Amino acid sequence: MQHSEAADIFNKDVERTTWHDETLWWVRQKRDKVAFQIPEWELLRETASQIKNNVLSNLHDYLVSFEEQAIRNGVKVHWAADAAEHNQIVLSILRENNINSLSKSKSMLTEECHMNEFLSHNGIDVIDTDLGERIVQLRQEPPSHIVMPAIHLKKEDVSDTFHEHLNTEKGNNAPQYLTEVARHHLREKFLERKLALTGVNFAVAETGEFVVCTNEGNADMGAHLADVHIACMGFEKIIPKREHLGVFLRLLARSATGQPITTYSSHFRKPCEGQQMHIVIVDNGRSTQLGRKDFRNSLKCIRCAACMNTCPVYRRSGGHSYHNAVAGPIGSILAPNLDMTKFADLPFASTLCGSCSNVCPVKIDIHDQLYKWRQVLVQSGHAPTVKKLGMKAMNFTFSHPAAYQLGGSVGRKIMKALPFLVNNGMNPWFKNREMPEPPSESFRDWYKKNRKK
């Protein structure tokens, strides 16, 4: 389903759409409040952007250095060219250790690779341990937001889901109560699971360490209680030096949720005695994106979701409408790289207002890239037929003055004499809008008349 169709369905529940819109805008305002408390904020963004530019131009050497250090630290490093290889690597580590269940803390990469589905087909039980992710997992839905996975749900929905799966009191919607139940439910899982999988926020080339940020503490509870820890990362998570963590950790949580820092920013360097630690470095289209001059900057992303929280289209269409692991403006420039046909609609799901680029902590030119993707997609024949015909008609009209004048005059007459021909559901402009009063004459006619005077 195209973004616009899914958004139509989302908007049918007016009250919920308004709530979604306002809640995300509130998160955006929290971001502003903490950002404005830091006078050097803009310099921080610029510095982060320049560090990431340096990373893109040295990825090869940084990855080699990271691997070398990680191996020296006693960590096993794996490389996956695509999603299938990533999933296979995780499965083989499970099989080697005779383990058939794992606890997972948030990793958008494993969503991108559809790892849960693959593992469960192979008889592995995967438990998501981030509260929001657990909620959507129980509902068999994907996350709708990369930082707040269940932001599309109301507490009544969560209460119903927990009543069905975790035996909570029917109708008890108190977030405190529901969270407490999840705490007990997941604590059992942390204590019994022998393998924990986490994502990676930053991987340091200089030291081979990686940093995982959570507020709940689920990554730490999982990793420190398991015999095997697997950390999965897209290769763009690399940063050059440890001191650069200072820049990124100052920006990440402030941009994401308006917090000064996440509760836990854990630096994993060596496995515990008797524990195994694995890192899976994944490409899955990233090296292709790196080669696209106009779009490679999307690899600077640190997954804070500020661009989603501020986006008027995301806020009023919901994350699921983007039918991709990463939704919103950043998802719309990452997705077409993976599949131009499947995701041709996403770069059009934007007003190009530029708010995303203004809040991005690493200064990705998001709205410019959305605009550029539109051109690439149309030129390579991926635009929908209606859009193609429309563009052709518009091109013809604008390049033939006579056709333009005729069209304008006919249009004005129709709007005056037969308004129902335009004021109906067939006309997308009429949705949620009144059509303007037709002017009695065009500017051209007016100019001709008045010029003579």
Place this chain on the structure above:
Amino acid sequence: MSSRESILSKIKASQPEQRALPGLTGLNLQVDSVFQKYREVLTSIGGTVVEVRSFDEIKAFIKSEYNTSLRLITTLPELADIAETGWLEADPHSLSDVELTIIRGVFGVAENGAIWLTENEMGQRVAPFICQNLAIIIQKENIVADLHLAYERIGNEENSFSTFLAGPSKTADIEQSLVLGAHGSRSLVVFVL
């Protein structure tokens, strides 16, 4: 060709021209009193700062504020009379019934309320996470203004595991309502000596 080689060669062929690393000067946060700022920020994220002059005051606070009939653990010999100290080699799973963990922190960060902990301070990696409540002791002079100074201070230390810990565990995943005590500790008290 292995995936490693093919990924790396593709990257080498695609990566853009060299861009220099920026300096990190001019980024520091100006703070009048790092202790005041630390207290203000930690309080705002759900933690509590308690100023103390001695370990006796820490013990008195713990006896009055926590249920001492439950399991208390510490890495500090000074607190051996009120909390267990013999758990360092135990199976980490056996810490699941800990009510309160009391450890030292290396230093605090005023701008975000975080405390730097390494495996040395934790005793066991899971100790500051698995407990119901957490108390960390830091010296008043060991608070830096911002994260840049924090990493300067950490330098090239080779810690197997370390963390910045800021406040109690929390979540807002249900309708953005903030709830303290997601999976980690429900509360955090920072004793400032």
